[in-house]
Amino acid sequence: MFLLDDILLWPITNVVDVLHSLAVQEMYDTESIQSDIKENQLLYEIGERDEAEYERERARLESELDAAERARERLSDKVVVQR
Amino acid sequence: MSSHLYAYGVIEAEDLELDIEGVEGESPVQTVTFRTLSAVVTPIDDVDVERTDENTRAHDEVLREVMMEGDGRTVVPMQFGMAFKSARTLKSVMRGGRRAFRKALMDVDGKVELGVKVVGSEDGALTREDVAADISERLVAVSDQEAENDLYSERLLFNRSYLLDRDAQEAFGEAVSELEDDYPDATVQYTGPWAPYNFVDVEIEAQ
Numbered sequence: 398m399f400l401l402d403d404i405l406l407w408p409i410t411n412v413v414d415v416l417h418s419l420a421v422q423e424m425y426d427t428e429s430i431q432s433d434i435k436e437n438q439l440l441y442e443i444g445e446r447d448e449a450e451y452e453r454e455r456a457r458l459e460s461e462l463d464a465a466e467r468a469r470e471r472l473s474d475k476v477v478v479q480r
Numbered sequence: 481m482s483s484h485l486y487a488y489g490v491i492e493a494e495d496l497e498l499d500i501e502g503v504e505g506e507s508p509v510q511t512v513t514f515r516t517l518s519a520v521v522t523p524i525d526d527v528d529v530e531r532t533d534e535n536t537r538a539h540d541e542v543l544r545e546v547m548m549e550g551d552g553r554t555v556v557p558m559q560f561g562m563a564f565k566s567a568r569t570l571k572s573v574m575r576g577g578r579r580a581f582r583k584a585l586m587d588v589d590g591k592v593e594l595g596v597k598v599v600g601s602e603d604g605a606l607t608r609e610d611v612a613a614d615i616s617e618r619l620v621a622v623s624d625q626e627a628e629n630d631l632y633s634e635r636l637l638f639n640r641s642y643l644l645d646r647d648a649q650e651a652f653g654e655a656v657s658e659l660e661d662d663y664p665d666a667t668v669q670y671t672g673p674w675a676p677y678n679f680v681d682v683e684i685e686a687q
Contacts, residue, residue, distance in 0.1 A: 431632075432630075432632040432633065435632045435633065436632060436633035436635065436636075439597070439599065439633060439635075439636065439669070440599075440635070442669065443599055443667045443669055445667075
């Protein structure tokens with residue numbers, strides 16, 4: 398049916414695509430991990446985190462960033478919005 | 481020794497040699513001159529330079545030394561990671577960018593950059609709205625230009641850079657000390673002098 402095809406289904410597929418890409422961005426948000434890395438550095442520099450805590454947090458965030466970057470690369474091909 | 485060159489920034493033409501270590505621990509720091517401009521360089525093996533903490537620190541420190549050594553000199557900094565296959569490719573980039581470099585050298589003549597960050601306490605008693613206008617007003621009064629930087633943490637209430645005359649650093653430092661006294665619940669982080677990264681706009685195309 399013309400109405401269903403063109404007006405109802407169209408937006409639905411688009412919404413699904415958009416939701417998917419938003420989810421990918423959320424899960425693998427490299428920018429927010431980079432901000433956390435900078436925050437960790439800042440709190441260490443002003444003496445609020447000791448060296449051991451800073452190093453531990455840094456190692457954790459860097460491996461998280463690494464994983465997020467790899468996941469993004471893998472998924473980026475699949476998140477192309479088809480129109 | 482490799483003939484590749486890592487470039488830090490551009491100064492007025494000068495034969496300079498500094499015995500300090502640069503990116504990847506390479507030395508000496510030297511200059512490559514094209515007409516009225518000199519690029520500050522060290523040799524480097526690989527043109528893809530890894531962005532490690534040591535390397536970014538070395539990049540900043542070479543620029544600071546060039547800026548402060550002797551009577552001091554004006555530097556137009558390049559972003560981290562600019563490496564060139566040879567002195568010839570570097571010179572051709574300097575030729576292409578000579579107007580932008582000359583203008584930037586004029587814009588930041590005799591100036592240094594200082595950074596001020598203000599970090600709020602964990603309980604969040606102070607907000608950005610509470611502090612930004614007052615702090616900015618005080619620091620703008622003792623500097624020439626201000627640039628806003630990313631507030632990458634909830635705790636970061638203020639993060640700006642200032643351009644000022646090399647000789648005006650003492651007055652600026654006093655203004656920062658007053659901030660520390662007037663905002664006892666916050667931590668003020670004062671950094672520099674840096675090369676004026678936030679106040680020059682020279683784009684260099686990758687080779």
